[in-house]
Amino acid sequence: MALTREQMAQRVARELEDGFYVNLGIGIPTLVANYIPEDMDVMLQSENGLLGMGRYPTEEEVDPDMINAGKQTVTARPGAAIFSSAESFAMIRGGHVDLTVLGAFEVDQNGNIASWMIPGKLIKGMGGAMDLVAGAENIICTMTHASKHGESKLLEKCNLPLTGAGCINRVLTDLAYLEIKDGTFILKERAPGVSVEEIVEKTAGKLVVPDHVPEMTFVEG
Amino acid sequence: MAGFDKRVASYEEAMEGIESGMTVLAGGFGLCGIPENLIAEIKRRGVKDLTVVSNNCGVDGFGLGLLLEDRQIRKILASYVGENALFEQQMLNDEIEVVLTPQGTLAEKMRAGGAGIPAFYTATGYGTPIGEGKEVREFNGRPHILEEAITGDFAIVKGWKADRYGNVMYRHTAQNFNPMVATAGRITVVEVEEIVEPGELEPGQIHTPGIYVDRIIQGTFEKRIEKRTVHS
Numbered sequence: 001m002a003l004t005r006e007q008m009a010q011r012v013a014r015e016l017e018d019g020f021y022v023n024l025g026i027g028i029p030t031l032v033a034n035y036i037p038e039d040m041d042v043m044l045q046s047e048n049g050l051l052g053m054g055r056y057p058t059e060e061e062v063d064p065d066m067i068n069a070g071k072q073t074v075t076a077r078p079g080a081a082i083f084s085s086a087e088s089f090a091m092i093r094g095g096h097v098d099l100t101v102l103g104a105f106e107v108d109q110n111g112n113i114a115s116w117m118i119p120g121k122l123i124k125g126m127g128g129a130m131d132l133v134a135g136a137e138n139i140i141c142t143m144t145h146a147s148k149h150g151e152s153k154l155l156e157k158c159n160l161p162l163t164g165a166g167c168i169n170r171v172l173t174d175l176a177y178l179e180i181k182d183g184t185f186i187l188k189e190r191a192p193g194v195s196v197e198e199i200v201e202k203t204a205g206k207l208v209v210p211d212h213v214p215e216m217t218f219v220e221g
Numbered sequence: 222m223a224g225f226d227k228r229v230a231s232y233e234e235a236m237e238g239i240e241s242g243m244t245v246l247a248g249g250f251g252l253c254g255i256p257e258n259l260i261a262e263i264k265r266r267g268v269k270d271l272t273v274v275s276n277n278c279g280v281d282g283f284g285l286g287l288l289l290e291d292r293q294i295r296k297i298l299a300s301y302v303g304e305n306a307l308f309e310q311q312m313l314n315d316e317i318e319v320v321l322t323p324q325g326t327l328a329e330k331m332r333a334g335g336a337g338i339p340a341f342y343t344a345t346g347y348g349t350p351i352g353e354g355k356e357v358r359e360f361n362g363r364p365h366i367l368e369e370a371i372t373g374d375f376a377i378v379k380g381w382k383a384d385r386y387g388n389v390m391y392r393h394t395a396q397n398f399n400p401m402v403a404t405a406g407r408i409t410v411v412e413v414e415e416i417v418e419p420g421e422l423e424p425g426q427i428h429t430p431g432i433y434v435d436r437i438i439q440g441t442f443e444k445r446i447e448k449r450t451v452h453s
Binding site: 046047048049050055056057058059061062063064065066067068069070071072073074076082083084085086088089092093112117122123124125126127128129130131134135161162163164165166 | 250251252253254276299300301302303309312313321323324325326327328329331332343344345346347348349350351381392393394395396397398399400401428444445446447448449450451452453
């Protein structure tokens with residue numbers, strides 16, 4: 001079975017480490033915040049200028065001056081810091097954020113990512129994504145492995161305009177967890193019940209399959 | 222003797238001198254920390270062919286979205302647009318020129334503009350459509366593109382508290398682009414929720430020192446929320 005959005009978030013959360021500063025993009029990456037282990041302290045960075053993003057507010061706590069990069073109302077956790085956009089992107093570009101998680105339309109075997117623009121469709125902009133992929137050393141891309149029509153999104157070369165060049169080294173899809181190194185995808189784990197053959201079939205880019213590819217496990221509830 | 226007293230009495234006076242064809246830098250992220258009354262005054266004045274620099278372009282009927290209604294914006298530099306049906310329509314009809322700019326680059330362009338740095342190199346956007354046609358130079362084995370600074374004829378800013386001298390503090394994430402915008406205007410206008418006496422603000426807590434600010438005005442704010450999300 002392909003992973004659910006929640007399972008994808010759960011799997012990404014296993015890459016968190018105690019003391020990490022983390023930027024989570026919109027969509028599945030946002031859900032990762034729900035799976036931070038209780039014995040771990042992680043500080044979430046929101047690129048509109050908040051380090052230490054907390055939970056959503058109660059009705060009484062809602063404050064129009066307190067939002068995240070997705071423009072949602074949020075709270076600041078104890079120990080949070082708030083600053084300007086220039087300061088925020090100094091952190092991002094300067095490589096101070098330990099882990100960035102973001103979605104993508106396509107990723108290729110050379111670590112290129114396309115996530116912001118589909119020519120011919122309405123283009124809304126890249127927001128902070130280009131700065132994030134350029135600045136972070138440690139990025140996990142979350143995406144579906146293939147389109148609804150079965151076309152692979154893990155390619156030899158991205159078709160869509162890039163968000164960043166040579167910057168992605170880890171990808172979690174609904175079928176597999178992969179690394180990107182030296183111009184190839186390396187299959188590290190597969191979703192429960194998903195065969196290596198299916199992953200091979202749905203990966204258009206160069207893929208190295210080790211002898212043993214462990215299956216991910218998830219605790220129910 | 223006015224000295225350092227930057228207060229103006231009305232929004233009309235606050236935007237005195239704005240003309241068609243000018244470049245206006247605006248603070249705010251989404252609808253958070255936008256100079257909503259200064260934008261409304263620009264609408265009232267009806268000036269056209271504006272170049273606007275702002276992270277976003279408001280929503281239909283509020284914020285910078287107001288300036289779309291009478292086609293006052295000719296060109297916009299922003300990182301993310303399109304929460305806005307009128308904007309989409311004008312973009313598709315080529316009635317508005319959109320220069321999409323990575324968010325961090327946009328912030329840095331204004332920071333640099335206000336700080337007298339004409340351009341800077343960044344890895345952001347290299348190898349993407351944003352880097353096309355821009356000078357590339359390698360530093361530490363990595364290619365970077367040259368991005369030019371931005372300044373404006375007017376900078377419009379939303380602060381929380383200011384003193385008469387134009388020292389400004391922002392509240393929470395309503396800070397966002399406002400500090401950079403404040404530095405990069407030939408004329409910088411700040412609207413705030415409260416104007417206090419000099420000495421009331423802790424000097425070390427000031428976000429925007431008064432030297433950058435030309436006019437301040439106290440206003441009342443709707444502070445519309447774009448995505449109200451609550452804890453369940």
